[in-house]
Amino acid sequence: MEYCADPSTLEGLRWLACYLTTPKHQLFYLSFLTVFALLAITAPVVMIMGFGGAIARKSQIAPLRWLGTLYTSMVRGVPDIIFFLFVPIALDQLVEYARHKIKCPHITDPVYRGSEFIVCEAAKMPLSDSAAWVHNTWSFALAVIAFSLVFGAFAANTIFGALNAVPHSQLETARAFGLTEKQTFWRIHVPQMWTYALPGLSNLWMILIKATPLLFLLGIEDIVYWARELGGSKTGYFQYPHPDWRLWYFLALLVFYLLLTWLSGKIFNRLTSRYSLDHSSNPTKPLLKPIEAGR
Amino acid sequence: MTQFTSVARTAALAAALALASSTVFAETVRLGTEGAYPPFNFVNDSGEIDGYEREVGDMLCKIAELDCTWVKNDWDSIIPNLVSGNYDAIIAGMSITDERDEVIDFTQDYYPPDPSFYMALKGTGDDAINGVVSAQTSTIQAGYIAESDATLVEFATPDETIAAVKSGEADAVFADEAFLRKYVDESGGELIFLTPTVSLGGGVGMGIRESDTELTAKFNAAIDTMKKDGSLNALIAKWFDGRKDVY
Structure with missing residues (x-):
């Protein structure tokens, strides 16, 4: 006889063990991977966008400089939530509109009809008959783009500021030694920049972790969605009826996020002390460490 | 051929x-x-x-x-x-x-079409329908309460409207009878239906x-x-x- 065969006859710990391992709970556990996937994909993209944005803002080419400034100041001046709501919808419609124009040129009916947005079947993104995971991946990808756009601009600001904070004498010395502009930038400027950027970037990472529940706002079934869904009171329509347990589920999320930020804090502390220019705490550390680390 | x-x-x-x-x-x-x-x-x-x-x-x-x-x-x-x-x-x-x-x-x-019911904690009088009433956002019930003398508190999910009554945040919840019925039946007398009902929707x-x-x-x-x-x-x-x- 199966351990969890008839939930209505179970009691105590056995009931709880069966309850916590229902397929629905397994979806909850799996959704933690969604959060990690978001962090793992977004973080490097944010760094690339941040670096690109900062270099654009420092560029000698005026239009590029304007673009960089426009990007960072626009994102900085608009509440995150507006971006998170706007970007996925706008991108989704833009992609479908473009596909509609390419795949169904013979349809002359307008795409925007009153309140409706109608593209031909072949232009749907993803297609109507695509599997559920394709639909989920698509909306997740849109969310990743929104996160990267917003946090990329913050990172660009931090890196831009850090690039400016590197003492001018360092760069002048490099030039005096005969290094080209490119060499000066990559061998002297960027390696020294990290010292000034790290506190800001570690702060950004913490904010990114804490912003992951915004996935829920985008209709993605993340840990917050499942915590609310599983925690809500369950009547006899369910195999495992229980009263309102949202408190416990949200408590679990609280512990999860605390652990994650605590661990991140520890890692960043080590990084900061490694790249720190402050040698009073560690006199044995060679003075030019930041430059070496950059190679 | x-x-x-x-x-x-x-x-x-x-x-x-x-x-x-x-x-x-x-x-x-x-x-x-x-x-x-x-x-x-x-x-x-x-x-x-x-x-x-x-x-x-x-x-x-x-x-x-x-x-x-x-x-x-x-x-x-x-x-x-x-x-x-x-x-x-x-x-x-x-x-x-x-x-x-x-x-x-x-x-x-x-x-x-099904009449909408008010559900409240045991011992609540019918005048609670003019007090603080919870309903789900963008439902016909929320629209009705907004028009009435009662104070409306809205929630995103149906479950939260019931939690609000249990925690005392709302005096009553206003929703479809078919949805509320099970909560009343399984509450062991803790939750009751109030007398007034309203016919809404087609x-x-x-x-x-x-x-x-x-x-x-x-x-x-x-x-x-x-x-x-x-x-x-x-x-x-x-x-x-x-x-x-x-x-």
């Missing part, structure tokens, strides 16, 4: 049939539901969409020969996401109202894009079939505590 024509005719017929059947199966209809409104729709312990509407929807698709898949969507954005094409039909315990009919189309009702129907008249017609025909052969009545009796001969 006659033999040849009959062979040719058979071949042509077969080809036509193959074509016809391929077009029938090519159409995938995405059904959007909330998944948080038992017994109409909810996510069961297996993580699947379940309830009265799950069974009705699957049966309608079978009758109309449509290939259907289910999509979960928050109640808040369930109409906007229909008109922007994320799915093709709403089947989420949505009452047919004139206000909604301006934005989307409805099929005929597959669940009859029954529960499927919401479909106004431009999608063909799909509306298909579902209307399928609902007709289910009403005539008694299968809809059987499902209502199964999910709504033995209600009999509704249609």
Whole structure:
């Protein structure tokens, strides 16, 4: 006889063990991977966008400089939530509109009809008959783009500021030694920049972790969605009826996020002390460490 | 000669049939539901969409020969996401109202108009209906309370409207009788219905894009079939505590 065969006859710990391992709970556990996937994909993209944005803002080419400034100041001046709501919808419609124009040129009916947005079947993104995971991946990808756009601009600001904070004498010395502009930038400027950027970037990472529940706002079934869904009171329509347990589920999320930020804090502390220019705490550390680390 | 024509005719017929059947199966209809409104729709312990509407929807698709898949969507954005094409039909315990009919189309009702009830904690008097009343956002009940003398507190999910009554944040919750019934029955007398009831809405129907008249017609025909052969009545009796001969 199966351990969890008839939930209505179970009691105590056995009931709880069966309850916590229902397929629905397994979806909850799996959704933690969604959060990690978001962090793992977004973080490097944010760094690339941040670096690109900062270099654009420092560029000698005026239009590029304007673009960089426009990007960072626009994102900085608009509440995150507006971006998170706007970007996925706008991108989704833009992609479908473009596909509609390419795949169904013979349809002359307008795409925007009153309140409706109608593209031909072949232009749907993803297609109507695509599997559920394709639909989920698509909306997740849109969310990743929104996160990267917003946090990329913050990172660009931090890196831009850090690039400016590197003492001018360092760069002048490099030039005096005969290094080209490119060499000066990559061998002297960027390696020294990290010292000034790290506190800001570690702060950004913490904010990114804490912003992951915004996935829920985008209709993605993340840990917050499942915590609310599983925690809500369950009547006899369910195999495992229980009263309102949202408190416990949200408590679990609280512990999860605390652990994650605590661990991140520890890692960043080590990084900061490694790249720190402050040698009073560690006199044995060679003075030019930041430059070496950059190679 | 006659033999040849009959062979040719058979071949042509077969080809036509193959074509016809391929077009029938090519159409995938995405059904959007909330998944948080038992017994109409909810996510069961297996993580699947379940309830009265799950069974009705699957049966309608079978009758109309449509290939259907289910999509979960928050109640808040369930109409906007229909008109922007994320799915093709709403089947989420949505009452047919004139206000909604301006934005989307409805099929005929597959669940009859049902009075809305007030539910409160034991010992609450009927005057609570003029106090603080909770209702789900964008429902006909929330619209009604907003117009009345009572103070409305809105929540995104149906479950939260009930939690508000249990925690004392609201004096009563105003919702469909079919949704509240189970909470009252299983509360052991802790939760009661207040005496006043209000008739709202024109029954529960499927919401479909106004431009999608063909799909509306298909579902209307399928609902007709289910009403005539008694299968809809059987499902209502199964999910709504033995209600009999509704249609």
